[in-house]
Amino acid sequence: xxxxxxxxxxxxxxxxxxxxxxxxxxxxxxxxxxxxxxxxxxxxxxxxxxxxxxxxxxxxxxxxxxxxxxxxxxxxxxxxxxxxxxxxxxxxxxxxxxxxxxxxxxxxxxxxxxxxxxxxxxxxxxxxxxxxxxxxxxxxxxxxxxxxxxxxxxxxxxxxxxxxxxxxxxxxxxxxxxxxxxxxxxxxxxxxxxxxxxxxxxxxxxxxxxxxxxxxxxxxxxxxxxxxxxxxxxxxxxxxxxxxxxxxxxxxxxxxxxxxxxxxxxxxxxxxxxxxxxxxxxxxxxxxxxxxxxxxxxxxxxxxxxxxxxxxxxxxxx
Numbered sequence: 001x002x003x004x005x006x007x008x009x010x011x012x013x014x015x016x017x018x019x020x021x022x023x024x025x026x027x028x029x030x031x032x033x034x035x036x037x038x039x040x041x042x043x044x045x046x047x048x049x050x051x052x053x054x055x056x057x058x059x060x061x062x063x064x065x066x067x068x069x070x071x072x073x074x075x076x077x078x079x080x081x082x083x084x085x086x087x088x089x090x091x092x093x094x095x096x097x098x099x100x101x102x103x104x105x106x107x108x109x110x111x112x113x114x115x116x117x118x119x120x121x122x123x124x125x126x127x128x129x130x131x132x133x134x135x136x137x138x139x140x141x142x143x144x145x146x147x148x149x150x151x152x153x154x155x156x157x158x159x160x161x162x163x164x165x166x167x168x169x170x171x172x173x174x175x176x177x178x179x180x181x182x183x184x185x186x187x188x189x190x191x192x193x194x195x196x197x198x199x200x201x202x203x204x205x206x207x208x209x210x211x212x213x214x215x216x217x218x219x220x221x222x223x224x225x226x227x228x229x230x231x232x233x234x235x236x237x238x239x240x241x242x243x244x245x246x247x248x249x250x251x252x253x254x255x256x257x258x259x260x261x262x263x264x265x266x267x268x269x270x271x272x273x274x275x276x277x278x279x280x281x282x283x284x285x286x287x288x289x290x291x292x293x294x295x296x297x298x299x300x301x302x303x304x305x306x307x308x309x310x311x312x313x314x315x316x317x318x
Contacts, residue, residue, distance in 0.1 A: 002049045002314025006104070008235050008280045012051045014313070015098040016043060017058050017107045019285075021087050023080040024113025024152030027254045029290025033305070034108040036289050036298065042306045046106075049314050054103070058094040059087055074168055077149035084151045085170030088117035092174075095121035099281065106309060109285030111254070112139055115155035115239050116174050122237045122281045123159070123177040129280060130228040131183040134269055135241040136257040138188055138195040138206065142166060145194025152286075153192075156183065162198065180204050184224035186269060187212070187244035190257045209259055217265040221272045235280030238273050240308050242286050242301060252292035252301035263304060270311035282312050 006012065018034035043053050074081060091107065095118050098105040107118050112135070122129045133139070133156065140156040142163035158167065161176025180202040188208040191199070199206050205227035207220045215223070229236065243253045246260035261269075273279050287305045292298040 002316065004274050004314040004316070005277050006279060006314070007277045009102070009104045011102065013102060014046060014051045014104040014106055015054045015056050015094075016046075017056045017091065017094045017098065017105055019087075019091050019107055019110035019114045020059060021110040021114060023083045023087065024111040025150045025254055027288060027291065030109065030111045030254055030286060030288040032289050033110055033285070033287035036302050037108050037284070037287065037305050040302050040306050042309060045306060045310050046313055049310065051313060056094050056098065058090050062087060062090065076143035076166055077146065078143050078151065078168055079149045080151065081168035082170045084113050085168070085173065088114060088171075089173060091117035092121040095281065096125050099125040104279070105281045107281075107283045109283065109287075111152040112241050112285045113151040113155055114285065115139065115283060116158045116171070118239065118281065118283050119155070119159045119237065120175045120177055122235075124175060126235055126280070127177065128234040129182070129237050130234050131178065131237050131239060132224060132228075132269075132273065133183060133185045133239050134187050134244045134266075135185065136187060136190050136243045136260055137241070137255065138185060138191050138199060140195050140198050141192060142194075142198075143168070145192065145198070147192065157198070160202075182228055184228045186220060186224055187261050189259055190255070209261070212261065212265065217261070217268050218272070221269055225276070229278070232276055232278065234278065236273055236276065236278045237281045238270065238279060238312055239283040240270070240285070240312075242284065242305055242308070245304060250301045250304045251297040252288055253286050254288045254291060255286070266304070267307055267311045270308050271316065274312055274314050279312055282309065284308055
């Protein structure tokens with residue numbers, strides 16, 4: 001059991017939304033993340049913290065791997081827009097539906113393109129929702145600025161409505177309901193030139209590993225929350241890419257960048273959000289078992305993903 005009281009979910013009801021989706025990037029295996037995390041006992045771990053947990057397989061019956069292999073890029077180089085749009089719509093509806101039913105949505109990916117669905121869904125549920133985006137990458141490229149065309153690098157821009165005239169038809173349904181002052185980043189260390197420009201122009205609070213080194217993780221979390229939720233009164237959506245943590249600890253992920261958070265720093269972020277009592281929703285994404293070099297790498301990464309979830313939902317060290 002956990003002693004932490006969750007303001008927006010006092011009855012401690014949660015829905016694990018599985019998002020076994022890899023269409024936002026080219027590497028196979030990330031769609032296996034939910035299966036591995038659940039097989040590791042994640043649901044039981046959450047239930048032992050006092051949560052009543054349901055499973056929603058939001059993409060059940062959806063087949064997209066063949067479509068992914070046949071999909072061609074659009075005029076801006078965006079890949080797999082149709083399947084990303086279709087799958088994100090289903091996840092969006094599941095997230096919003098769970099929240100509307102007073103259940104805390106825990107979305108397990110899958111790649112981070114699904115962030116467009118989870119953010120927009122929670123903001124439709126409650127426009128005051130604040131976003132903490134924990135990631136090595138800013139994921140705020142637009143079709144104009146992306147070099148790769150991979151949509152896992154673009155979800156934040158779609159929810160903010162940046163360069164909207166460039167959106168593929170399949171993604172135009174995404175509500176542009178995120179304001180720049182409602183999102184803060186922690187853990188950045190691989191940010192594209194176009195993204196740096198977007199962050200500066202929109203005055204978005206972004207804390208790189210430089211800030212973590214300079215101030216310490218506790219101060220950085222406080223500064224991030226001060227920026228987006230200064231009175232600690234609004235719900236918090238925690239969108240957590242496991243690649244925010246250094247690949248020494250989470251090697252089985254698709255876009256590894258050296259020099260990241262230690263495992264303890266990474267878990268502290270989740271613990272600190274839980275301590276506020278304001279957590280309203282959670283994403284855990286980018287676990288890719290097929291990119292592991294051995295079974296220990298899979299175990300380490302899946303264990304870290306589960307630990308992030310447990311800490312966010314109230315597990316404490318004492």
